[in-house]
Amino acid sequence: MAFFGQAVLLLVLGLLGYATVAGSYAAVRGRRRLLSSAVNAFVSAFACTVLAAGTLVLAFVRNDFALSYVANHSSRQLPLAYTLAALWSGQEGSLLLWLLVLTGVGAAALLLNRRLVIDVLPWTAPILGGIGAYFAFIPNAVASPFATQTAPPNGLGMNASLQNPYMMIHPPLLYLGYVGLTVPFAFAMAALASRRVDERWVVASRRWTLFSWTFLGVAILLGAKWAYESIGWGGYYAWDPVENAALMPWLAATAFLHSVMVQEKKKMLRVWNVVLIALTFSLTLFGTFLTRSGVINSIHSFSQSSIGGWFLAFIAVVAAGSAFLIISRLSILRTSTRLESLASREAAFLYNNLLLVAFALTMLWGAAFPLLSQALRGVSISIGPPYYNFFLRIFGLPLLLLMGIGPLLAWRRASLRSLARAVSWPLLFALLVGAMLVRAGAGSSLPGLVAYTFSAFAIAAVLVEFVRGTRARKELGDTTWAGAFTSLVSRNRRRYGGYVSHAAVVLLAIGVVGSSVYNSGRTAHLQPGQAMSVGGYSATYLGTKLTRSASHDALRGQFELSYRGKSMGIVEAGKNHYKVEQFFANAVGIHTDWLRAEDVMLIGDQFDKDGSVFLKIAVNPLIDLIWIAGLVFLIGSVVAMWPDAREKRQLARRALEIDGRRPVVA
């Protein structure tokens, strides 16, 4: 089995190497057949990676401990469902998953754009192939998932904090997002290398950017939900370097999604866009480097491993390569940029790009600064949550405001008069909300108050856009409001899908602010029968119970929760003891109070022999909006990504026209 896996993995490396070399030759010499063959090599590399990954999964299912990777990350007691997730519970398997997603996404992108790739952007195949070859080289030569040993009687088990349903989906989604960003990067670089800097690479890669960005965003939120429900400290995001590693490319991709629109509409910012996508891709690599190299102290300290140097070298190659390509093509990239007004949609995108990229780079700086301090002064320092929270306010609040103003601005120019009229309703609404919040006592936190006022403004802006648009469509001949609404959205899916995503970000902001600024919590030592209360809620400790299963013992304290004397049922909070792994994991109890829009979280910090417990209760207002934001975000992305017949027709027409033929559009 190990032999087959290893052999297939080697084959993958060979195929991707062929795709790179043959593809480059074909691109230089203009050989279509050879290029087609390189594309096929990439596609078959995907098929072979599926076989390799399948082999490893099979080894996990069969408890084949002769494979070191299986022995180190699984055990006979591990439930079957988690043996599937075991594929990505360690470094070697994660790299295999990375390769799997990379070849899969790349193959799909190549096949769906086959004609474009072969005729217009031939360098796409060798660039994807080269990146793939690197990621195939690592598991082949440096960190093989198929390394063998004499089989021990049982495996060491799986990291207990990964034994959680969220960890079944979080990593694959994260990788879809991370790795998917390779596609727009490859298209952009291919456009530069092939000297085809027109819109075609943008159009071809647009959906891939959106797709990866969506999955990255959803994966970050799922990771937050996992942290919230299974780590048990009452929070969901700790600005850990590894968490930031996913957020940085997401922010950069957000900036890219916006600025690429300016390119499509106005042929501006072409240089900036290729820089931005190169930055985004580098940040995904950098994030992986941080996660995997053990360079940075993190709670997610995965194994300290030997791949750090390899990754760093690859990042250097990517950075140098893309910098060289961009600089050498500057003359064909540059266009005359004309900005009609500083108050226009495109100008707003400039400002938002500034803030988003500044925030992403600040996070990079925050990750690198302790290393700098260590290197220059030999003093180790920490850059933690207070630092990032500060910059979240500095960059995040203006972004929130901008998110409200941007949609109200027209492309090209908005005279002050138009602007004033467009802004009036949302502004009124925001001020009203602000005043109400001050009366309700939200003034206890100034940033919270500001954030909520801005949120109100942004959400009102989105609503105004929808209302005005629908009304206009109705005037234009749609008979029903529903019809007008659908026709509005379907005529510009990206814009209105984008607005839905804006709404999601506003919900997220409300949830984050609510749960981090207006939260309350307390810890107390309780004997059975005793009670403690926080913010109107009261929990009475009833006692503990113990359930045993093959993989772990579950100790649960039982607490009767009530709000102002009214019982809300029993909440269980305790700990799991994973036997093989010798690990204790928190199992928190969460009661979601929809009426008051807050979560009551019970964490059994410590259970003593005498039956007493140190119970921590946290009340997190509005936190569930964060998860709802995830759903809304997904809806917005689906709307924006949905195939657009009108656009497709136009592109087909365009393609035909370039060949000098007339469109056959009846």
Add this chain to the structure above:
Amino acid sequence: MSVRGLLLAAVLALLLAPPTAASERHPTLAELEHEVMCPTCHQLLELSDAPIADRIRAFIQARIEAGDTKSEIKQRLVSEFGEAVLAAPPTRGFELLAWLLPILGLAGSGLVIALLAWRWTRLKPEAAKPHLVNGFSELDPKLARRLDEELALLDR
């Protein structure tokens, strides 16, 4: 707009940066748990249940009861564990660079963008063709009709 945004950011920074005097003189454990790291686990003290984290919590509680200010407590912790015990670097000396660079970077690039944008707005439209100078009304009627047709096509 960007200037206004920057101003706003600056004002907010001024408002938010110095923690209020009350919390400096009478800090709470919860506050300090947010600003201090557990030295062995590279997490906020708040998130950590390592033995040393419990010790630090006890220490902070004792110092609060003894009437220490927040910065005094932090100073004591630094002298025991080194600077890495603070969750965010101090705003002085070399560490000031950690705070300043992003702000200066934002201000600098904001300035560059503002400058560029201002220049772009002053750029004259591409050299106008003489026969089209007066625009709309002078558009050749045949061409105008074609344009309308194209627009209609787009709207289907």
Add this chain to the structure above:
Amino acid sequence: MSAARTTAEARVARHPSSGKVRAALQTVGLSLVALLLVILAMRLVSDSSGRRLDKALAAGKSPAAPDFSLPRLNGDGRLRLSSLRGRTVVLNFWASWCVPCKQEAPLLQAATRRFGSASLVVVGVDAQDFRSDARRFIARYGLTYPVVHDNGASTATHYNVTGFPETWFIDRSGHLVGEHVKGPLTRRQLAENLAIALKR
């Protein structure tokens, strides 16, 4: 588009500075990226310096022990490792909150007594710990060997210490020998490694 190109060129001509600005921006951006990569590479190298000690030891070599000078917890002033040349050193990293350290302390104290400080010095390096806690620990276990406080745990990092307790053995000439013991020392591990260190 030729029209576009000519305007672009015209603009460059009108603002000769804009080319320079671009070049400056490029240089700044590229050098920032390069700087970041260099820092990371340095970190990778320095990070592995501790691990290098382990690797060398495993390969049968005797790398020089990284020197340090740290304030003493029992006694005044500082202790410099290199000042102990000519004597065999047992370098023990510990903290007062660490449970196995409590079992280990008597063992180390006994070794000091048996060999006499002329030929053997146990040096306790207390890290990530309150000094007062450490002093209490020293008093409670009656430790007479020198204990120093490693503020910021930088010495521990140099010795690739990932947990407490961990122990290194240093011969008379200041080279690491024997085994890097991770976890509490057993009587046998102590005897074997001391035998190697004292012999050299």
Add this chain to the structure above:
Amino acid sequence: MMVALIVLPVILTAAVTIAAMLYVASPLVRESELPRASSADGLARRLELVEERDRALAALKELEFDHRTGKVSDRDYREQVGPLRRRAAETLRALEPAAKPDRPAGSRRATPSRAKVRS
């Protein structure tokens, strides 16, 4: 049994390798080596014009809709619609000569009457 355990993976590997190679080689054998569809540079200019036209048309449409929703005031609209129409018309004209001159452009497209109803 043992033999099967050793031989089977080898056979499987060989089969996978051969299948992959056949698939990779197939375009070299089956497809014809057409020259790349473009005599690229001649088309580049045309492509640029087409893109420019679509951009201009989309901008016009958007301006009209924004005007209708009230986002763009009457005065702003009047100021912008002229230059935008001119630019769009310019691209249309520029695209004209490259098409077959004997075929009047747009003749096969939507009828004006329909256009009026919709826009």
